[in-house]
Amino acid sequence: MHQADVIVLGAGIVGVSTAMHLRQRGLDVILIDRRYPGEETSYGNAGVVERNGFAPHPFPSSPSLIAQILFGQSSAVSIDLRTVLNMVPWLLSYRRCGSLKHIQDYARVMGSMRELVLEEHARLAELSNAQRFYRRSGWLHLMKAGPGFSAGDTERHYARVFGVEYRELDEDGIAGLERDLRAPGYKGIFWPQTESVSSPGAVTEAIWRGFVKAGGKFITADAAKVERTRGQWVLPTDRGEITSSHAVVALGPWSADFCRKFGEDFPLAVKRGHHLHFRPRSGASLSRPVVDLTNGFVLTPMEKGIRLTTGVDFSNRDAPPNKSQVAKAERKARMLFPLGEAVESEPWCGSRPCLPDSLPILGKSSKVANLWFNFGHGHCGFTLGPLSGRLMAELLLGHKTAVDVSALNPYRFDV
Numbered sequence: 400m401h402q403a404d405v406i407v408l409g410a411g412i413v414g415v416s417t418a419m420h421l422r423q424r425g426l427d428v429i430l431i432d433r434r435y436p437g438e439e440t441s442y443g444n445a446g447v448v449e450r451n452g453f454a455p456h457p458f459p460s461s462p463s464l465i466a467q468i469l470f471g472q473s474s475a476v477s478i479d480l481r482t483v484l485n486m487v488p489w490l491l492s493y494r495r496c497g498s499l500k501h502i503q504d505y506a507r508v509m510g511s512m513r514e515l516v517l518e519e520h521a522r523l524a525e526l527s528n529a530q531r532f533y534r535r536s537g538w539l540h541l542m543k544a545g546p547g548f549s550a551g552d553t554e555r556h557y558a559r560v561f562g563v564e565y566r567e568l569d570e571d572g573i574a575g576l577e578r579d580l581r582a583p584g585y586k587g588i589f590w591p592q593t594e595s596v597s598s599p600g601a602v603t604e605a606i607w608r609g610f611v612k613a614g615g616k617f618i619t620a621d622a623a624k625v626e627r628t629r630g631q632w633v634l635p636t637d638r639g640e641i642t643s644s645h646a647v648v649a650l651g652p653w654s655a656d657f658c659r660k661f662g663e664d665f666p667l668a669v670k671r672g673h674h675l676h677f678r679p680r681s682g683a684s685l686s687r688p689v690v691d692l693t694n695g696f697v698l699t700p701m702e703k704g705i706r707l708t709t710g711v712d713f714s715n716r717d718a719p720p721n722k723s724q725v726a727k728a729e730r731k732a733r734m735l736f737p738l739g740e741a742v743e744s745e746p747w748c749g750s751r752p753c754l755p756d757s758l759p760i761l762g763k764s765s766k767v768a769n770l771w772f773n774f775g776h777g778h779c780g781f782t783l784g785p786l787s788g789r790l791m792a793e794l795l796l797g798h799k800t801a802v803d804v805s806a807l808n809p810y811r812f813d814v
């Protein structure tokens with residue numbers, strides 16, 4: 400029998416950060432996951448802790464990109480037709496969120512959140528001895544000169560508004576920063592304040608260890624078995640029954656499944672993505688994440704090699720990896736950087752948990768007592784996780800939040 404103030408469901412970056420912040424504020428916290436902490440989406444991402452990121456990930460609008468997607472030629476976006484047909488209402492809502500007003504709202508929220516993301520990572524890294532994974536390397540955006548380059552105008556506009564540094568680079572400037580990149584016809588934007596990690600899974604694991612060291616408990620269990628009984632949250636596990644006053648849902652791409660059981664319906668969809676590691680060709684090296692925005696992939700130097708992470712794959716969350724998406728990205732990546740042998744034989748596949756407006760859900764249930772939500776961090780959950788954990792702890796304790804979270808209200812999609 401385990402009694403806690405709060406049970407946190409899900410031990411990805413969002414869950415471990417939430418658990419750590421609650422524990423730091425003196426609560427008895429039990430964190431649960433059906434797997435070892437940090438083995439799902441928080442394991443396989445590109446490891447970028449992004450100081451910029453003021454424009455939501457855009458809905459594909461250019462006719463040539465749409466044609467490439469439909470004919471399976473795009474390395475940036477892949478689709479499974481049946482999945483996409485099932486997602487039509489969500490996709491229409493996502494498209495509506497590309498309006499100027501939504502972009503301005505997104506930028507306002509992200510402007511205040513991104514101001515704090517680096518310090519929140521640093522705080523948790525210090526508490527959990529994870530500093531060794533962090534690099535103050537900045538990150539490099541590449542895009543073909545021409546119309547593709549002006550697509551980044553919004554991002555650069557808001558960077559100036561929020562005082563975030565960037566430098567525009569020509570081919571020589573790109574080579575000056577990363578001598579082994581071959582980027583003919585590309586322009587670059589270097590974002591020096593962004594950081595990156597050499598293993599996002601190891602960072603998540605380290606924060607979890609820090610939480611346990613600080614007196615938190617971790618129990619392997621299935622969140623689907625959680626019940627609300629006699630005014631308490633109850634979860635039977637192999638190690639006895641857990642009861643708690645509050646429950647926080649931090650189940651990433653699985654969050655909506657859990658919430659539905661309690662009558663809460665959220666428009667959470669997934670944009671899958673993949674990764675595969677490569678050895679660099681002899682003598683070649685990369686010192687920071689590089690994103691090719693024209694072709695939709697990222698190359699990040701990681702502990703296991705150069706990690707190639709792919710763009711968006713609109714396929715069923717539980718389907719096997721989409722090897723053709725990885726193959727298309729690999730072909731383009733090899734033109735940019737001298738990749739050698741692949742380290743693994745099979746790609747990793749994960750699911751970005753996405754709401755139509757690209758913002759997470761953070762707040763309290765108005766239908767079920769003491770049920771809290773912290774999920775849907777989409778393309779930037781690794782960046783936002785530590786801050787999101789802090790905001791959740793502040794909300795749950797009734798404290799003033801570090802930033803205004805009203806735009807993350809769980810019921811903003813209800814009309």
Ligand SMILES: Cc1cc2nc3c(=O)[nH]c(=O)nc-3n(C[C@H](O)[C@H](O)[C@H](O)COP(=O)(O)OP(=O)(O)OC[C@H]3O[C@@H](n4cnc5c(N)ncnc54)[C@H](O)[C@@H]3O)c2cc1C
Pocket residue numbers: 408409410411412413414431432433434435436437438439440441442443444445446447448449620621622623649650651652653670671672673674708709749750751752774775776777778779780781782783
């Ligand atoms: C290819 C790719 C690249 C990305 N690159 C970046 C990047 O560079 N920077 C960035 O900021 N973000 C990036 N992201 C996004 C980021 O990885 C995610 O937003 C983030 O990891 C989500 O974290 P989470 O804790 O919400 O979910 P998860 O890490 O998926 O954690 C959810 C946890 O819930 C557990 N769980 C699920 N169901 C149950 C159940 N029934 N019972 C118990 N436990 C359960 C799972 O086991 C898992 O541990 C990328 C994502 C992808 C796919």
